[in-house]
Amino acid sequence: MMNLIKNRDFILFSIIIFGVILVGIANPYFVKPSSLSDVLTDTSILIILALSQMIVILIRAIDLSVASNLALSGMLISLLSTVYPELPVVFFIILSCLIGTFLGVLNGVSIAILKVPFIVTTLGTLSIYRGLIYFVSDGKQVYSHEFSESFLALIHYKFLSLSFLFWVAVFVFVVMYILLNHTRFGRNLYSLGGNPDAAKYIGINENKYVILAYSISGFFAGLCGYLWVARYSVASTQIAIGFELTVISACVVGGISVMGGVGTVVGCTLGALLIGLIRNALPAVDISQFWQLAISGAIILIAIIINTKTEQRKDKTIMVE
Amino acid sequence: MVVCLFMKLELKKISKFFPGIKALQSVDFSLKQNSIHALLGENGAGKSTLVKILCGVYQPDEGSIHLDGQKEVIQDPTASLNLGISAIHQESVMFDELSVMENIFIGNHITKSNRLVDWTSMEKKTIELLGNLEADIKPEEKIKDLSIAQRHIVQISRSLVHDADIVIMDEPTASLSQKEIDELYVIIRNLKKQNKSIIFISHKLDEVLEICDEFTVLRDGELIKTDLISNTNKDQLVTYMAGREISQIFPKKHVKIEDEIFSVKNLYKKTQFKNINFNLRKKEILGFYGLVGSGRTEVMKTIFGINKFDEGEVNFKNKNLNITKPKDAIKNGIVYLSEERQNLGMTGLMSVKDNINMAIMDKNSQYLILDKLKDLQNASELQEKLNIKVSYWSQLAQSLSGGNQQKTVIAKWLSTKPEVLILDEPTKGIDVRSKSAVHEFMGELVDSGMSIIMISSELPEILGMCDRVVVMYKGLIKNILEVSNTSSEEIVKLASGE
Numbered sequence: 089m090m091n092l093i094k095n096r097d098f099i100l101f102s103i104i105i106f107g108v109i110l111v112g113i114a115n116p117y118f119v120k121p122s123s124l125s126d127v128l129t130d131t132s133i134l135i136i137l138a139l140s141q142m143i144v145i146l147i148r149a150i151d152l153s154v155a156s157n158l159a160l161s162g163m164l165i166s167l168l169s170t171v172y173p174e175l176p177v178v179f180f181i182i183l184s185c186l187i188g189t190f191l192g193v194l195n196g197v198s199i200a201i202l203k204v205p206f207i208v209t210t211l212g213t214l215s216i217y218r219g220l221i222y223f224v225s226d227g228k229q230v231y232s233h234e235f236s237e238s239f240l241a242l243i244h245y246k247f248l249s250l251s252f253l254f255w256v257a258v259f260v261f262v263v264m265y266i267l268l269n270h271t272r273f274g275r276n277l278y279s280l281g282g283n284p285d286a287a288k289y290i291g292i293n294e295n296k297y298v299i300l301a302y303s304i305s306g307f308f309a310g311l312c313g314y315l316w317v318a319r320y321s322v323a324s325t326q327i328a329i330g331f332e333l334t335v336i337s338a339c340v341v342g343g344i345s346v347m348g349g350v351g352t353v354v355g356c357t358l359g360a361l362l363i364g365l366i367r368n369a370l371p372a373v374d375i376s377q378f379w380q381l382a383i384s385g386a387i388i389l390i391a392i393i394i395n396t397k398t399e400q401r402k403d404k405t406i407m408v409e
Numbered sequence: 410m411v412v413c414l415f416m417k418l419e420l421k422k423i424s425k426f427f428p429g430i431k432a433l434q435s436v437d438f439s440l441k442q443n444s445i446h447a448l449l450g451e452n453g454a455g456k457s458t459l460v461k462i463l464c465g466v467y468q469p470d471e472g473s474i475h476l477d478g479q480k481e482v483i484q485d486p487t488a489s490l491n492l493g494i495s496a497i498h499q500e501s502v503m504f505d506e507l508s509v510m511e512n513i514f515i516g517n518h519i520t521k522s523n524r525l526v527d528w529t530s531m532e533k534k535t536i537e538l539l540g541n542l543e544a545d546i547k548p549e550e551k552i553k554d555l556s557i558a559q560r561h562i563v564q565i566s567r568s569l570v571h572d573a574d575i576v577i578m579d580e581p582t583a584s585l586s587q588k589e590i591d592e593l594y595v596i597i598r599n600l601k602k603q604n605k606s607i608i609f610i611s612h613k614l615d616e617v618l619e620i621c622d623e624f625t626v627l628r629d630g631e632l633i634k635t636d637l638i639s640n641t642n643k644d645q646l647v648t649y650m651a652g653r654e655i656s657q658i659f660p661k662k663h664v665k666i667e668d669e670i671f672s673v674k675n676l677y678k679k680t681q682f683k684n685i686n687f688n689l690r691k692k693e694i695l696g697f698y699g700l701v702g703s704g705r706t707e708v709m710k711t712i713f714g715i716n717k718f719d720e721g722e723v724n725f726k727n728k729n730l731n732i733t734k735p736k737d738a739i740k741n742g743i744v745y746l747s748e749e750r751q752n753l754g755m756t757g758l759m760s761v762k763d764n765i766n767m768a769i770m771d772k773n774s775q776y777l778i779l780d781k782l783k784d785l786q787n788a789s790e791l792q793e794k795l796n797i798k799v800s801y802w803s804q805l806a807q808s809l810s811g812g813n814q815q816k817t818v819i820a821k822w823l824s825t826k827p828e829v830l831i832l833d834e835p836t837k838g839i840d841v842r843s844k845s846a847v848h849e850f851m852g853e854l855v856d857s858g859m860s861i862i863m864i865s866s867e868l869p870e871i872l873g874m875c876d877r878v879v880v881m882y883k884g885l886i887k888n889i890l891e892v893s894n895t896s897s898e899e900i901v902k903l904a905s906g907e
Contacts, residue, residue, distance in 0.1 A: 266525070269526075270525040270526045270528075271524070271525060271526060272518045272520065272526060275511065275515070275518060275526060276515075276516065278504070278506070278507060279504050279507065279511075279515050279516070282505060282506050282507060283502070283503070283504050283505070286502035286503060286504060287516075288466075288486060289464065289486050289496070289498070289502050290490070290502075290515055290516035290517075291485065291486045291487030291490055291516055292516060349504070349506050349507075350506050
């Protein structure tokens, strides 16, 4: 069985490599190291959010509010930075994470304690958090010149000619890998998603895990709030609108089962990379805007079909011929 | 002999009430150290409530629990585990997608000093545990790839990891073959030697008499009898459980068997079965015996059109049938009752009436509109005939007891007026009374002209009910025997490939 999972990840990896080569033939500029590193930078936020969404999907839930959470946290620290430009950037990053975590905890409490179904809760907070942005910003934008220099400088920092964003994604990947494969918390998430009733019998407190999973999702949404605002040097009511769907499709393409309990950190990351690649490659090969959506949709579907095909259970062998 | 001052576990005057039901009423239960204690009772007698109280899933409304003479409150499953109580449940409490080793250690992972999970030690310990149980299972295999017997062994290993003193086994042999059951008995007896106390729940009285030391019988939430096994016998246990004597456990009616009505020739499906040849005569009950996983269910599912076969033919009334989907089979009067009645036989959230009518909705409707009157007529007719205990028509099927659920599924298929009825383990996990009701009814059905194929893993049932028995082993038919002309030894030998 390990082979199978490796296989699935391997298939995804091959598709990505094959895709890069194909686009490279059509447009050699695309495969230049500098543009590939741009693709990675562009996909970093998606990777981080997909990995945190994965934790929620693993326990048979979904967090639709991530993009709104990201936008609200981003807007709040942006507004604050215009008032207190002298504060260090680390302060804003931590604050953004805290705001995000708080919003995530609200989701978790609503689901675990108030027993509002996750889809209703996060659909509700998707609108509420987005609506709050209008409320706190009066519908106005924060433009690049309003941010302090230090607020934006960090994001342009490079190491080994790869961007700060990319290294954050790498760091998150490593943390998530350890969390999900080498901690009791992570393994219990898998068991809770795989068989919630059985998890109860071995003493796993479902409510605690639901709240924690949504807090983690919220934490990373908050982190990405800073990253997004700093990267695009703008905070508005419209940022990352609809991005939750991209995040969820990255998870699904990456083989995270929406039935819970199945999925790997590597698979999820590859899923995000594939989606990132599609979003960047289609404009590079001059495919018209009209086709781009349809093609990315088709590629997502194909990836999912491949996933389910490799996942399908074969009949047990009864008779040896 | 070690003299024990206290019972290992003592329940005193335990009561549990649910709205409208007294699940347990002031029940006393004592469990000795290194003893195998049978907990008996029909479905709905209160056994599972008792188990759930011990596991910390339910809280008793009255009474107290004493462990080694010490009063304890088991407020949740974790507390139960910490007190050394471990349960091997009837329903799957395994994690299909996770490995064997992880299933054994789940909730109890070994960690290194840096608090990360220590996979190497867990693997080592797993190999050691499985080795002690003489089980041929690899630590990294996924649970979904294991047989039911192997899953039980993993569950037993789990309770060993927890170092449980009290192991509760809820019908551990329900879907095991005789060989696997014997292996399980060895393991259970070993547990007893290690000073463990075992609560053994089973509907099979023969095995209770064979393996247990003591017994407690519950009926309708009340304690009926608790004694040593050596002081009782099978008939007495049946009487305790049912509250009346069931004189004939297998009330087979004698009917005159007529000509061949149905036959299967050279059926073959890759990796599943080969050379499947048998026929079925009108008014006959044909048994299918074999180990779980010998291909019995697969053959029947194929005949019913759920799976496709690669070669061969199915003949019904001298006509070649081309069955590609269950609807074809139903139209021709062949129906299949699945072994998994909860999953594949009924829709728990629908009413009993709707479940009964599920397969004949097109017959009961005109211009796409359901005729509710016809529905009700059909349902009440069958309910009466099968004696299904329902309080009201809109009662949800899931709220019925196991026996009544099985009757509902049978009623559903009888609505289609079948001529060939394929029953897959029709009495698995249902209580003695419902069991004999199902058997009695099977007799009536063949008397009325129906033919029945019955898959069963219970040899007494096969010998008691069937006219002939087909014995399968690893996808092949080993032999077809006249039941009146064979012995249980011969059948068991064939089924284990000898």
